[in-house]
Amino acid sequence: MPQSDYVIEVDNLTKAYGKQEVLRGIDLKVTRGTMLALLGPNGAGKTTTVRILSTLLKYDGGTVKVEGYDVTDQADKVRSVIGLTGQSAAVDELLTGRENLVMMGRLYRLTADSAKARAQELLEEFDLLKAADRPAKTYSGGMRRRLDLAVSLIATPPVIFLDEPTTGLDPRSRLVMWDIIKKLMEKGTTILLTTQYLEEADHLADQIVVIDGGKVIAQGTAKQLKAKVGNDRLELVFKNTADFNAAVEALGKEVGDRNEKEFSLTVLIRDTNTDVKRTLETLAKHQIAIASMAIHKPTLDDVFLSLTGKQKQATEEDK
Amino acid sequence: MAAELVFEHKSKLWFTINDSLLMIKRSSRHIIRNTDQLLGAFFQPIMFLVLFASVFGGSISKALPPGITYINYLMAGIIVQTVAFGSTTTALSICGDLQKGIVDRFRSLPMGNLAVLNGHIVSDLFRNAISTFVMLIAGLVIGFRSHASLLNWLEIAGILILFTLAFSWLAAIVGILAKSVEAVQWLTFVLIFPLTFASTAFVPPVGMNSVLRAFAVNQPITQVVEAVRALILGTPIGNHAWLAVVWSLGLMVVAIPVASWLFRRRTTN
Ligand SMILES: Nc1ncnc2c1ncn2[C@@H]1O[C@H](COP(=O)(O)OP(=O)(O)OP(=O)(O)O)[C@@H](O)[C@H]1O
Ligand SMILES: [Mg+2]
Numbered sequence: 001m002p003q004s005d006y007v008i009e010v011d012n013l014t015k016a017y018g019k020q021e022v023l024r025g026i027d028l029k030v031t032r033g034t035m036l037a038l039l040g041p042n043g044a045g046k047t048t049t050v051r052i053l054s055t056l057l058k059y060d061g062g063t064v065k066v067e068g069y070d071v072t073d074q075a076d077k078v079r080s081v082i083g084l085t086g087q088s089a090a091v092d093e094l095l096t097g098r099e100n101l102v103m104m105g106r107l108y109r110l111t112a113d114s115a116k117a118r119a120q121e122l123l124e125e126f127d128l129l130k131a132a133d134r135p136a137k138t139y140s141g142g143m144r145r146r147l148d149l150a151v152s153l154i155a156t157p158p159v160i161f162l163d164e165p166t167t168g169l170d171p172r173s174r175l176v177m178w179d180i181i182k183k184l185m186e187k188g189t190t191i192l193l194t195t196q197y198l199e200e201a202d203h204l205a206d207q208i209v210v211i212d213g214g215k216v217i218a219q220g221t222a223k224q225l226k227a228k229v230g231n232d233r234l235e236l237v238f239k240n241t242a243d244f245n246a247a248v249e250a251l252g253k254e255v256g257d258r259n260e261k262e263f264s265l266t267v268l269i270r271d272t273n274t275d276v277k278r279t280l281e282t283l284a285k286h287q288i289a290i291a292s293m294a295i296h297k298p299t300l301d302d303v304f305l306s307l308t309g310k311q312k313q314a315t316e317e318d319k
Numbered sequence: 320m321a322a323e324l325v326f327e328h329k330s331k332l333w334f335t336i337n338d339s340l341l342m343i344k345r346s347s348r349h350i351i352r353n354t355d356q357l358l359g360a361f362f363q364p365i366m367f368l369v370l371f372a373s374v375f376g377g378s379i380s381k382a383l384p385p386g387i388t389y390i391n392y393l394m395a396g397i398i399v400q401t402v403a404f405g406s407t408t409t410a411l412s413i414c415g416d417l418q419k420g421i422v423d424r425f426r427s428l429p430m431g432n433l434a435v436l437n438g439h440i441v442s443d444l445f446r447n448a449i450s451t452f453v454m455l456i457a458g459l460v461i462g463f464r465s466h467a468s469l470l471n472w473l474e475i476a477g478i479l480i481l482f483t484l485a486f487s488w489l490a491a492i493v494g495i496l497a498k499s500v501e502a503v504q505w506l507t508f509v510l511i512f513p514l515t516f517a518s519t520a521f522v523p524p525v526g527m528n529s530v531l532r533a534f535a536v537n538q539p540i541t542q543v544v545e546a547v548r549a550l551i552l553g554t555p556i557g558n559h560a561w562l563a564v565v566w567s568l569g570l571m572v573v574a575i576p577v578a579s580w581l582f583r584r585r586t587t588n
Pocket of ligand 2: 163
């Protein structure tokens with residue numbers, strides 16, 4: 001059936017709403033059984049991309065294929081191999097969890113018996129059994145998200161789109177969702193996930209594409225991206241100016257940012273094992289006391305500050 | 320351990336019908352679960368019936384042909400009015416669906432997207448049937464009597480079903496175009512209120528001025544009301560029955576393609 005090695009293939013995709021260009025030439029390629037995370041800030045064009053991929057939205061230029069099927073010309077074929085979990089939970093509030101699942105199963109062409117059996121299986125798997133026969137409007141945000149995801153898995157589609165599946169979830173619910181997504185990946189599902197959190201992309205994805213303003217501004221593995229963005233930083237805070245100055249002297253070149261008023265400085269960490277230890281040993285050797293310390297991972301803020309900053313400069317130079 | 324999935328292997332037509340049946344089941348469940356709305360479907364018609372009968376009954380009965388009581392005259396009008404206003408619910412459900420992600424979900428499935436509209440429209444037929452039934456019972460309690468035969472009642476049902484479908488499809492257009500539930504509410508009110516009141520639903524046209532009367536006696540609601548009324552009262556039905564049917568079918572011929580086209584357009588961009 002599929003001729004291409006890539007399950008999802010997007011080539012030079014463009015889309016405008018009126019005069020506003022929302023996607024300006026996006027390329028994406030996702031290999032079978034892997035996950036690509038589309039990382040970007042609000043308004044980057046993540047949802048737009050997902051909606052085009054799931055046949056919900058027309059686009060202006062480029063080619064978009066899922067399992068080798070064109071999303072415009074062969075929309076029905078595409079729909080039979082994909083599952084979509086949109087940004088806002090799309091479950092029927094007045095139906096129970098079970099009714100939602102069975103109905104969707106039937107719409108995916110499952111037989112009545114098969115849909116019921118599959119619904120039961122998913123309710124168990126997603127820890128929704130107790131709430132199965134309550135209307136979905138009584139569900140908590142996390143439960144609703146889980147039901148939403150369960151619904152898109154009802155016919156075990158080989159390709160899944162997840163649009164910000166953990167936005168708005170508390171940390172525990174987020175971990176639960178991550179576990180569910182990991183299980184999906186173990187089963188060989190091809191996944192395209194969008195997120196605003198580098199941490200999430202880092203944790204789950206094989207490949208990350210960062211978009212901003214409708215353009216791909218960086219891509220690679222989490223490691224490659226972080227290397228591009230910056231390293232972990234060790235932040236050290238001292239009790240007074242004397243200690244602070246002594247530390248600056250002792251650490252020399254390794255000091256990155258510094259704030260004299262707060263007696264704090266940061267040290268870049270390239271290798272967690274050796275760099276932290278060496279820094280602390282240096283301070284101990286000079287008998288400098290530390291008031292507090294913390295390790296900062298590069299955050300999405302850092303990614304965007306560094307990547308989008310560059311992009312802004314470039315576009316300004318264009319003018 | 321995972322159960323093996325079994326898919327249906329049926330014709331395209333079978334799937335099209337089955338999709339609509341699934342959507343009808345869904346919308347019908349909404350009607351039952353949406354208790355506030357359901358209570359409205361019970362009590363609003365009763366309230367109208369009792370109010371109209373007692374407020375207007377005294378003065379209007381003088382203008383009626385001898386031997387016809389106002390409650391017997393009013394019944395047809397109240398039923399048609401209830402059905403006409405009931406179509407607001409269709410518009411509300413469709414507008415509500417479009418505002419939530421659920422239509423996106425349906426559209427990412429291999430199903431025909433008009434099934435969603437069919438679901439709301441057919442299930443509204445059920446709700447209207449409930450309302451009408453409740454009203455007839457309430458009418459009997461406050462003195463409504465009819466000598467219509469079973470065949471007459473079937474004719475009445477047929478005319479009302481066509482009319483309900485026609486109005487629901489019109490309401491679907493409003494539901495698709497409206498940007499919010501509030502907009503639906505006032506839009507349908509502004510459209511339906513004059514149509515039902517500038518008709519012979521509640522009063523004979525004799526007292527209306529000539530412009531209003533010309534409108535009132537020729538518009539579709541009057542045709543439907545007069546046809547149902549003649550069947551209830553056993554009076555000559557004239558052209559009303561077939562005009563009612565032609566109006567309803569005509570409205571559907573226009574409204575169904577327009578609603579379908581608008582729905583498709585609204586959900587693809
Ligand atoms: N229907 C629409 N009409 C006009 N502009 C739109 C429409 N939908 C989206 N946009 C615009 O397109 C841009 C991209 O939106 P999109 O929803 O794809 O962003 P996103 O990356 O998903 O953001 P978020 O993280 O907030 O979900 C935004 O500037 C948005 O305002
Ligand atoms: Mg989005």
